[in-house]
Amino acid sequence: MGRFEGKIGLVLGVANDRSIAWAISELLFAEGAELAFSHLPGPSSERRVKQLLEPYNPKVVVPVDVQKDEDLERLFSRVHEEYGRLDFVVHSVAFAPPTELRKPYLEVNRAGWHLAMDISAYSLVAVSRHAAAIMPAGGAIVTLTYYGGEKVVPGYNLMGVCKAALEHSVRYLAWDLGRRNIRINAISAGPVRTLSSAGISGFDEMREHTARKSCLGRNVEAKELASTALFLLSDLSSGITGEVLHVDCGFSIVGL
Numbered sequence: 451m452g453r454f455e456g457k458i459g460l461v462l463g464v465a466n467d468r469s470i471a472w473a474i475s476e477l478l479f480a481e482g483a484e485l486a487f488s489h490l491p492g493p494s495s496e497r498r499v500k501q502l503l504e505p506y507n508p509k510v511v512v513p514v515d516v517q518k519d520e521d522l523e524r525l526f527s528r529v530h531e532e533y534g535r536l537d538f539v540v541h542s543v544a545f546a547p548p549t550e551l552r553k554p555y556l557e558v559n560r561a562g563w564h565l566a567m568d569i570s571a572y573s574l575v576a577v578s579r580h581a582a583a584i585m586p587a588g589g590a591i592v593t594l595t596y597y598g599g600e601k602v603v604p605g606y607n608l609m610g611v612c613k614a615a616l617e618h619s620v621r622y623l624a625w626d627l628g629r630r631n632i633r634i635n636a637i638s639a640g641p642v643r644t645l646s647s648a649g650i651s652g653f654d655e656m657r658e659h660t661a662r663k664s665c666l667g668r669n670v671e672a673k674e675l676a677s678t679a680l681f682l683l684s685d686l687s688s689g690i691t692g693e694v695l696h697v698d699c700g701f702s703i704v705g706l
């Protein structure tokens with residue numbers, strides 16, 4: 451019997467088969483989880499995600515723009531209506547306008563800053579609030595972050611500031627949710643080639659540098675992020691909340 455048999459989860463952030471959220475979903479399915487999904491509204495996102503999900507035939511697949519409260523309300527009502535509760539959430543969503551992401555942080559405009567922060571950091575707050583309302587017996591939430599939220603990583607720019615806000619949101623949310631037995635943690639992932647990472651200037655150089663400098667002398671694989679997510683979503687990590695766990699082959703502990 452799978453470790454997630456009888457557990458109901460929600461996954462936000464599957465765009466295609468290279469998405470980190472997809473690697474996590476595949477492992478959750480293999481461990482017996484029942485999963486609901488959201489995807490960005492629009493025919494191309496819908497087609498991509500539905501194709502991917504076809505073999506699993508999930509009951510709930512809802513178009514959601516995390517910037518829209520009404521979309522989030524619809525998503526969580528649908529989950530509640532179908533299952534009556536939620537046990538865990540995978541939040542794997544981020545976006546910044548490409549023009550703003552490529553600029554030095556000094557040059558970022560107000561609209562781009564608000565948009566990136568809204569999608570990449572505030573969405574975790576909104577999602578956690580909705581999720582907690584249908585987690586009567588407690589639950590677990592996992593989000594994805596990157597080292598560029600702690601240190602300056604040239605090229606990561608605006609997204610680094612979003613990740614800093616996301617990581618500290620994890621801590622405050624852990625405090626707000628802890629007495630309800632809801633845990634929330636972040637995985638700080640080493641660089642993995644995905645649709646989103648293609649928008650980061652110098653990404654290949656980041657991967658090459660990380661592989662060279664990390665303790666393990668390589669880059670992390672998506673399946674290693676997935677197995678860590680399953681650990682954080684399961685009772686194996688029952689004493690851990692508010693944590694940012696680096697899954698980066700030991701890159702972040704090296705000073706030079």
Ligand code: NAP
Binds near residue numbers: 542640642643
């Ligand atoms: P990805 O496959 O492109 O996933 C990002 C997801 O965010 C996509 O499903 C995208 O939908 C969704 N999204 C963007 N704007 C949205 C909105 N307004 N409403 C709802 N969904 C929205 O890339 P990924 O690399 O797996 O990224 C997942 C998470 O991991 C992100 O938080 C990212 O910052 C983080 N991360 C990635 C790496 C890496 O190296 N890849 C490293 C550390 C952390 P569409 O594609 O349909 O637009």
